[in-house]
Amino acid sequence: MDERLKDRAAIVVGAGSTPGETMGNGRATAILFARAGASVMAVDRRADSAEETRKMIEAEGGTAIAFEADVTHADDCRRMAEACVEAYGGIDILHNNVGIGTGGGPTDLPEEEWDKVLDTNLKAMFLACKYVLPHMEQRGKGVIINISSLGAIRFPPYPMLAYSVSKGGVNTLTRSIAMQYAHQGIRCNAILPGLIETPMAIEGISEQLGMPKEDLIRMRNEAVPMKHMGDAWDVAHAALFLASDEAKYITGVLLPVDGGLTCKG
Numbered sequence: 001m002d003e004r005l006k007d008r009a010a011i012v013v014g015a016g017s018t019p020g021e022t023m024g025n026g027r028a029t030a031i032l033f034a035r036a037g038a039s040v041m042a043v044d045r046r047a048d049s050a051e052e053t054r055k056m057i058e059a060e061g062g063t064a065i066a067f068e069a070d071v072t073h074a075d076d077c078r079r080m081a082e083a084c085v086e087a088y089g090g091i092d093i094l095h096n097n098v099g100i101g102t103g104g105g106p107t108d109l110p111e112e113e114w115d116k117v118l119d120t121n122l123k124a125m126f127l128a129c130k131y132v133l134p135h136m137e138q139r140g141k142g143v144i145i146n147i148s149s150l151g152a153i154r155f156p157p158y159p160m161l162a163y164s165v166s167k168g169g170v171n172t173l174t175r176s177i178a179m180q181y182a183h184q185g186i187r188c189n190a191i192l193p194g195l196i197e198t199p200m201a202i203e204g205i206s207e208q209l210g211m212p213k214e215d216l217i218r219m220r221n222e223a224v225p226m227k228h229m230g231d232a233w234d235v236a237h238a239a240l241f242l243a244s245d246e247a248k249y250i251t252g253v254l255l256p257v258d259g260g261l262t263c264k265g
């Protein structure tokens with residue numbers, strides 16, 4: 001049995017999943033953390049989706065609670081941190097998975113869309129960290145994992161300005177927190193998923209682009225040096241490693257999980 005996260009309390013933000021044929025990165029990570037022995041707080045703005053994750057974890061004999069929060073709101077982040085401390089006695093791991101995407105460049109992207117993407121993908125991570133870090137500081141330990149994107153460091157096939165900028169911000173947020181808290185036993189790393197087969201990416205983008213799902217899947221598989229997309233478990237396994245003591249000397253890292261896409265010329 002995997003005991004890498006035994007006796008750890010983990011908040012997974014965005015632990016629900018966009019409905020679809022596969023599973024989102026946050027849900028897979030919540031499940032994997034629980035399999036490794038963590039007590040999980042599955043947080044999502046969609047209560048039903050967080051609840052579904054909780055049920056999946058409990059069906060496997062794991063420990064989880066579901067918590068409804070919109071992490072773009074400071075008060076929800078404060079409540080989330082307090083509820084985890086109350087339920088599990090502290091917070092060992094904060095996994096920030098929430099992210100939304102939208103296409104568009106500077107001239108065609110509506111201002112409200114820019115604000116929504118930056119608030120959801122970047123400000124929400126700042127707020128989650130803001131209210132969780134004091135609890136970690138108090139105990140002199142903790143791990144934060146932020147889900148960024150390859151879109152932060154490579155230009156996507158079509159302009160996604162707000163998304164790319166927000167994820168670039170996530171990278172900087174990660175490294176800044178890592179540096180500020182390294183001497184206090186708190187680590188902070190980011191994962192940069194490449195092309196992952198999740199419902200948000202497949203069902204979401206095919207609808208956005210008006211492209212049949214099969215064509216999108218073929219195109220995404222073809223773009224990867226390994227010739228196939230990753231799945232939510234690939235991201236979750238990287239998160240589990242970073243959350244565990246196996247990564248105790250790793251902080252401030254931006255880890256691509258991308259089937260070699262970053263190396264492609």
Ligand SMILES: NC(=O)c1ccc[n+]([C@@H]2O[C@H](COP(=O)([O-])OP(=O)(O)OC[C@H]3O[C@@H](n4cnc5c(N)ncnc54)[C@H](O)[C@@H]3O)[C@@H](O)[C@H]2O)c1
Pocket residue numbers: 013014015016017018023024025026043044045046049069070071072097098099100120124147148149150192193194195196197198199200201
């Ligand atoms: N799928 C990919 O190809 C891919 C590639 C690169 C990066 N990523 C990143 O992975 C992360 C997860 O992607 P996914 O495909 O699993 O998406 P997903 O939509 O399945 O999961 C995200 C969850 O976050 C929740 N959420 C959204 N806004 C929220 C808010 N304000 N407060 C609380 N919860 C909120 C959603 O309800 C959803 O359940 C995102 O950050 C995304 O940018 C995905």
